[in-house]
Amino acid sequence: MKILSAKQIYEADRATIKSQAISSTELMERAAFACYEWIIKRFPDRSRLFHVCCGMGNNGGDGLVVSRLLLENGFRVHTHLINFSEHRSDDFKVNLDRLIEMKALVTEVSGVADFPTIEHGDLVIDAIFGIGLKRSPSGFTKKLIQRINNSKAGIISLDFPSGLFSASTVTDKEAVIRANHTLTFQVPKLAFLLPDNQEYVKEWQVLDIGLDKDYLNSADCLYHGSDLELNKGFYKVRKKFSHKGSFGHSLLIGGSFGKIGAMVLASRAALKAGSGLVSTYIPKCGYTAMQSTNPEVMVEVDDENYIQYFNFKTNPTAIGLGPGLGTHLKTKKGFVDFFSNCKAPMVIDADGLNIIAEFSDLSELIPENTILTPHPKEFERLVGKWHDDYAKLDKLLAYSQQHNCVVVLKGAYTAIAHQGKVWFNMSGNPALATAGSGDVLTGIITALLSQGYTSLEASLLGVYIHGRTADLAVEENESIESFSATDAIDYLGRVYKEFV
Numbered sequence: 001m002k003i004l005s006a007k008q009i010y011e012a013d014r015a016t017i018k019s020q021a022i023s024s025t026e027l028m029e030r031a032a033f034a035c036y037e038w039i040i041k042r043f044p045d046r047s048r049l050f051h052v053c054c055g056m057g058n059n060g061g062d063g064l065v066v067s068r069l070l071l072e073n074g075f076r077v078h079t080h081l082i083n084f085s086e087h088r089s090d091d092f093k094v095n096l097d098r099l100i101e102m103k104a105l106v107t108e109v110s111g112v113a114d115f116p117t118i119e120h121g122d123l124v125i126d127a128i129f130g131i132g133l134k135r136s137p138s139g140f141t142k143k144l145i146q147r148i149n150n151s152k153a154g155i156i157s158l159d160f161p162s163g164l165f166s167a168s169t170v171t172d173k174e175a176v177i178r179a180n181h182t183l184t185f186q187v188p189k190l191a192f193l194l195p196d197n198q199e200y201v202k203e204w205q206v207l208d209i210g211l212d213k214d215y216l217n218s219a220d221c222l223y224h225g226s227d228l229e230l231n232k233g234f235y236k237v238r239k240k241f242s243h244k245g246s247f248g249h250s251l252l253i254g255g256s257f258g259k260i261g262a263m264v265l266a267s268r269a270a271l272k273a274g275s276g277l278v279s280t281y282i283p284k285c286g287y288t289a290m291q292s293t294n295p296e297v298m299v300e301v302d303d304e305n306y307i308q309y310f311n312f313k314t315n316p317t318a319i320g321l322g323p324g325l326g327t328h329l330k331t332k333k334g335f336v337d338f339f340s341n342c343k344a345p346m347v348i349d350a351d352g353l354n355i356i357a358e359f360s361d362l363s364e365l366i367p368e369n370t371i372l373t374p375h376p377k378e379f380e381r382l383v384g385k386w387h388d389d390y391a392k393l394d395k396l397l398a399y400s401q402q403h404n405c406v407v408v409l410k411g412a413y414t415a416i417a418h419q420g421k422v423w424f425n426m427s428g429n430p431a432l433a434t435a436g437s438g439d440v441l442t443g444i445i446t447a448l449l450s451q452g453y454t455s456l457e458a459s460l461l462g463v464y465i466h467g468r469t470a471d472l473a474v475e476e477n478e479s480i481e482s483f484s485a486t487d488a489i490d491y492l493g494r495v496y497k498e499f500v
């Protein structure tokens, strides 16, 4: 799944018009028809009043077509032309003429006095600006956006919430539509995946408008989505004569007094994610807890309450390092010696990352293709503060390239960066915002690495299946609030079934 820039979307438009020998008006009709179908399925009540607010560009043109389709099918519609510019796009003009021919209710909004009265229960279709916005809306257009936001009506944005920029941060937060639903064309937009924009973009839906496949396949994108289709592409089906040695030996290193649970979760997740063998290297105080909760997992121990020696005998195919590790001075010292000499592929999480951040020289020693799994606070410790989400993405790309590693920046739409590209994970929901959820992810990714997936594949697939556990659980019988890290592990089996 590619995430095209606005420039590429305009190119895809042109390629489609050429290859399918259609006019831009026909493409607009197709796009708006897809929106219309979604709208009437979700809001079939014909007594409801639709306020369709149309700008002067092609986004406004989409709105005019939606107005016409709703009217033709017996819905109540009031179309408002938001008169912010003398210049009107060609397809806007064609569709305005069509609407006027129908004797539709169309009024111009050129100032506050023309604002519609929007009642509770009405629906606003926001077709003011799409991806063509160049500067923050001002004057009466900004005031109208505020009026719409403050109304009690539901808001559906066509393609893009008006006022949002496609490749930079919002400069005037009061001049952006806060949409309940956004119906976007063909591909997800980068702006939807960034936490700074969460107030403007809530639910969003990609509608297929049949843009040229050749263009979409060949477009070179910096940003991608990671979904079932992508992950199925490299998922390894187990062979009939495989044995446990075929699936590697994961070693999870971490835990400290009071934080043995992190290792119990990570090692159990590694087992359930399919690692052939799983070992843990933990402080002595965790021995009984580990053996009694995870009988399949082998245990080696270090000092009594924390790890400092890193002198395990296990010969792992992959190491997951960091859950519950703590930052005791002796742990830090042991970590620095171990980390610089480790030969097995590694996933570094939690305090492992904090130690790397504290000793900045360690970043230079990160072995090639190591996977780092920071949450935003841990990432900030590694790279310093950023002023907005775009600067954060720049830092993510730069750090992963500079150290030739995979960085899994966790959150909603976890961003996975490798060799100058970023993949946003499309599974998961806020149920995952729960203690130990990151430890489970470390276990899963380590298990995939040990089974022979590349670092990038293990990160993409691990993050995807981790997210799916929460999606399935919430679809079935869990609530977002009650879901726990243990539930994520229990759902792994159901998620794997979606791959076969």
Ligand SMILES: NC(=O)C1=CN([C@@H]2O[C@H](COP(=O)(O)OP(=O)(O)OC[C@H]3O[C@@H](n4cnc5c(N)ncnc54)[C@H](OP(=O)(O)O)[C@@H]3O)[C@@H](O)[C@H]2O)[C@@H](O)CC1
Pocket: 009, 012, 013, 027, 028, 031, 055, 056, 057, 058, 059, 060, 061, 062, 084, 085, 087, 088, 089, 128, 129, 130, 131, 132, 133, 134, 135, 136, 137, 138, 158, 159, 160, 185, 186, 211
């Ligand atoms: N393949 C697809 O995805 C398809 C996409 N389609 C649709 O096309 C949309 C893109 O259309 P678009 O290029 O005409 O731009 P749009 O967003 O309507 O805005 C441009 C207008 O806004 C104006 N303007 C800008 N900033 C302003 C400001 N601050 N304050 C005031 N004015 C401002 C600007 O004026 P200008 O700056 O040029 O004077 C111009 O008039 C896209 O989002 C989708 O809905 C479908 O129809 C077909 C298939």
Ligand SMILES: Nc1ncnc2c1ncn2[C@@H]1O[C@H](COP(=O)(O)OP(=O)(O)O)[C@@H](O)[C@H]1O
Pocket: 375, 410, 411, 412, 413, 414, 427, 428, 429, 430, 431, 432, 433, 434, 435, 436, 437, 438, 439, 440, 441, 466
């Ligand atoms: N709102 C959310 N939507 C989807 N996934 C989320 C959300 N919040 C957190 N997560 C996921 O939950 C996990 C939390 O990891 P982390 O912050 O390390 O937690 P912990 O330290 O408690 O284990 C990450 O994989 C993250 O992507």
Ligand SMILES: [K+]
Pocket: 059, 126, 127, 128, 129, 130, 157, 158, 159, 160, 161, 162
């Ligand atoms: K819009």
